Amino acid sequence: MVKRKLGALEKVEADLPNLQHKLRRDPKSYIEDFRAQHYQYESHREIFMAAPSSATDTGIISLRELIDFIAHVADSYPDITKDFGQELIDMLTQHHLLLEPELREKIVGSLVLLRKKDLMDSATLLQTLFPILISTPSKTLRALIFQKILMDLRSSNAKSTNHKLNRTMQTVLFNLVTSDRTSSKGLWAIKLTRELWKRQIWTDAKAVEVMKEAALAENEKVIVGGVRFFLGGDKEREEMEEESSDEEAIDIGRVKHQVGINKKTKKKARAVEKAKATVQRRERKKSQPHPLNFSALHLLHDPQGFAESLFSKHLQSSKSKLNLEQKLMVLQLVTRLVGLHKLHIMHLYSYFQKFLTPRQPSVTSFLASLAQASHDLVPPDDLEPLVLKIANEFVSEAAASEVATAGLNAIREICARQPLAINETLLQDLVMYRKSKDKGVVMAARGLLALYRDLNPEMLKRRDRGKDASMSLQHGEKQVKRFGAQDVGGIEGLELLEKWKEEERKRKRAEKGLASDEDDGEEEEEEEYNWDAWNVEDDEDSDDSGGWIDVQSDAEIDFSDSEDEDGNRPAKKAKQADQDKVAESQPENKLPSIATTRILTPADLAKLQELRQEAAVNALLPGTKRRGQTAEARHKDDALTAMEIEGLAALSAGKATREERIAHAREGKTDRSEHKSVTAKRKEKKEEQGKSTTNKEKARKKNFLMTLGKAKSKGKRSLVETRAVLRAHQDRQKRGGRRGNK
C-alpha cells in the first residue's frame, strides 16, 4: 500500500521524534508518556500478531515507527521494555516471510540497536539473525542481515578478541557446512568466514576448518567458494591490510595552523582533537608488534588427507559435476598443497598425463599446476615421463612459438623444483632452442639454460656451461643435490651479517693504522662493544633493573673465552687462503659459522634485519644480475600462474588489445597524474593549501584596462619625470618594497 501523506498538523500531533528527544533528556519525568506509547506498541503488536499478513499501515503511527521509537529509548526504561527484544525476535523469526520489507528491516535494525545498547547479547542476536539469513528468499533482507552480522562480529571483536562468541559462531558455520553437503546454504558460511578472515578477525585454524569442509562439499558453488578462499583469501587479507595502513596522512601541524587562523568553533576544536587521536593511535599501532598471521594453507590440520580427498572427490571421480574451470581451480589448490607441504598423492602425476596436449583448453593452467605439484621429494620416475611428454607435444620446430614457449617454461618450472626430472640428452636438446627465431622461445630456452648452469652444470654441454659454472666445476664447489637431500637450515641473511662484521672490523683496524689481518688484544674491546649491544632495548627504556644485568655479566665470562678463539679462526683461515691464492678446493663447507660460534645480540639481529631489507631492495634494482630468480625471488607461498607459463607469448603483439598494451606499459612506471611544469605544480599545490598568490602573479593577472591609463601617461613623460621615477624605483628596491624590509 502506498504510504499516506501526512499533513503538517498531523505531524505536530503525533510527533514521536519530538517525544523521543524529550525522553532522552529527562527519562524519569516522561515515564508515563513512555508507558502510554508502550501500551500503544503492545496493542499494535497484538493487532499485528492476530493477522501478520494483512497488517497495513494503520493511521498516523505505524508499528514500524513505534518499534523504532521504543528501541531508541529502551535503555532508559529497562524494566518496562525487558521483553521488547524477545518480542521482536519472535516477530521476526515467525513472520519474516510475510512482513512487509520496511517493517522487517526496521525490526532487524532495532535488534542491532538493542545490541549496541547492551540490552541484548551478541549470541542471541546472531542466533536470531543467522537462521533468517540462510532461509529468507528476500535478497535485500539477506544483504542487510549479512551486513549486520558482520558488523556485530567486528564490533564485538574490536577491543579484544571475543573467543567465546567466535567459537560458537564458527561451530554454527561448521555445522551449516557439514550438515547438508548438497545444499548451497554453505555459501553463507563461506562468505562470512572469508570476510572475517580478510579483516583479520578470524585467524585461527577453526575458520580454516570451516572452509576445508566447504571445499569438500557436494554443491559446486560451495566447493568453488571454499577453494577460492584457499587460493586467494590470504592475498585478499594482505591487500586489505595495506589499504588500511596507507590511509591519508594527517598533517597535524597544518591542522593546528588552520585552527589558529580560522574562526574558532567547537566543531573545529573537535576536529583537532580527532586528528590528534588518530595520529596517536597510528603511532601506537606502529610500535605494536606485527601480528603473527599464518596463511590458511599453513593452518590446515591434515593437508595430506585434505589434498587426497579433494583429488579423489572432485578430480578423479567420474561423478563430480564440476566444469573444467572449476576443476582447474581445485587442481590448483591440490597442487599448491602438494608443493607447499611436500605431499605425495599416488595418482596425481598420471592424472596429468592425458591433459598435456596443446589442444587441451587452458593447458597453461594445467602446466602451471603440474609445476606447482613437483617438489624435491617427488620421485624423478614420476615426473620424467611427464616432462618427456611436454617436450614431445609442445616443443618442436613445427609447433607454434607460443606452444613451444609454454612447454619450455613449464619444463623449466618443473625442473626448478625437481632438477632430476629431466635427462641429459633431452636437456641439451631443449637448450638448443635458444637459437630459435621467436623471442619467447629464446627467452624460455635461456631460462632453462640459466637454471641448469646454477643447479647442475654438468648436465649441459661444455660450451653451454658459461664461465662461472665451469669455474665452479673446476673448483669442485658445485655439488649436485641427490634425491631427497635436504639443505641444512640456517638463518636467512646470516652471511650478509658476517660479511658486514668483517668489513667493520677491517675499517676499524684501518682507522687505527694496523694491518687489516693482524690479530691482537683488541678483541676484548670488541667484546665490550658486543656486550653493550645486548642492552639495546634497555638503553631506550632507561630502567636499570640491576637483577638481570648482573646475570648477564656472569654469562659473559663463560662465553667470552670460547668465542674469542672460535669466532676468529675461520675468518683468519679464509683470509690466508685468499692471500696465498690457493686454488685447491676448500674442505670446509661455506655454512656461516657466526651463528654456531656466538650468540647473536639484539643489535646483531636488528642489523641483520636491516641488511636483509637492503639486499632485497638491491635485488630489485635494475642492473643487478637476475640469475636464478625464478626459484628464489618468488615466495614459497605464492602460486604459479598460467601467465608465467605462457611467458612472453602472453605479451605478443597479436593477442593483446590496445588497452592491455597500454596497461602493461604503465605497469612499471610510478603513477603520476599529469605532465606539468614545475611552476604549475607548485602553484597547484599552493592553491590546494589555500595560500594566496605572490605580488608577481597579482601583477600578471591584473586587468588590462586598469593598466591602460598608466601606460598612456608613461609615453608622455618628460625625461626628468622618467629619471625621478626610475630613481624612486631603485630606492624602493634597495629598501625592499614600499614598506621596506626592516
Added chain:
Amino acid sequence: MGASAKRKKEKQKDFQKPKLKVGKAKAKPENFTDTSFKAKSIVLNQQSLKLSAPSASSQFTHHVSLLSSKSDSQRRDSLAHLTTTIASRPVNSPLPQPVSLLLPSLLPLTLDANSGVRTNLLKLLRALPESDVADHVGQLLPYIRAGMTHLAPDIRVSSVEVLGWLVEVAGSEVVSCAGGWVKTLNCFLSVLGWHTEASSKWTTTESKPAASFGKAGAKGKPQVKVLSVLASFLDAGIGSETVDDDGDSDMDSGFPIRQFRSQMVPQTAAPYAYLNLFGKPRDEEGEMYETREDRWRVFEGRFLAAVEKGVEGARAEGGEVGRASAGVRKVLVEARG
C-alpha cells in the same frame, strides 16, 4: 570602441535566422523545454464503462474497498454511504456483507487522523446489529486500546467513545475477553493520568492528566467523557450482577432438568476460547477474567488505590468532572458493598 562593437554583434545575433540544412533535423529553438519522460510503468486509473447502474451490493463492496482510500473525504463519504445503506435496509434482513468481513477494513479507521472519519466510523458502528458485534470484541479491543494510548488527544477521546459504545452493546464480553480487563484498565489510567503507586513517584500534578503530550484537547470535556465510559466499563466488570437472577429464573423454568444449559450447543462464536488452544500462552495482563470475583480480585490488587485516588482528585476539582466522577464512585461503592 571595441565594447560597443561587441555589443552590436551580440544584438545582431538575436535576429539571425537559423540555417536550415537538407537532411538534418530542424534545430531546436533556444528556449526549448524537453518534456519527454521515462516511466517504468504507466498507471491507468480504472474507468467504469458499464452501461447499467451498479447494483446495491456491488456499490456496497466498492465503498468498503474505498475505506482504505488515500483521501480523507473519500473515506468519510464511503463510511457515510455504508452507514445509510446499513441503516436503511429492511428490518431483520441480513447485512450486505457479514460483520466479520467488514471489520478488517473498518478497524484501522479508529486510528484515523481525520476526526470526520472517526465520527462517521462511530456512527457506522452504532448502526451495526448488536448481536453480531459481540463475537468480534476480541478483534476490536486492540484497536481501541491503541487509540486510547495514541499520541494525538483527539484520537484518544474518540476511541474512548468507541469503547463506550462497545461496553453498551457487549459489556460482559468486553470485560471477560482475553486482555480485556487489565489491559483496558491500564489504558484508562494512562488516558486519565491516574497512576499506580509504583509508577507515580515522579508525577507532581496529581489531578491533571499527565498524558498531556501533544496538543491538549478541550480541557474538561474529554475527561468527563472518559470518566463516564470508565464508570460504565467498571459497572460491566465489577458491578452488581444481574445475570444470576436470570440464571435462577432459568433454573426454575426448566424444572425437571435443571442444568440443561450446559448441555446445549453453545451460542457464542468461540465458546472454548478460555482454553486458549491455539494461541500463545497468556501472561497476567492478557489473561481472561471471566467471573466478577476474578476481576474484582485483580482490580483490588492493582488498580483500586489509583482509581480511588484519581476519583478523589476529580471530585475535588468539582464542576462537570466532579459530577462525572460521582458515577465511578458509585460503582466502586456498590462493588465493595
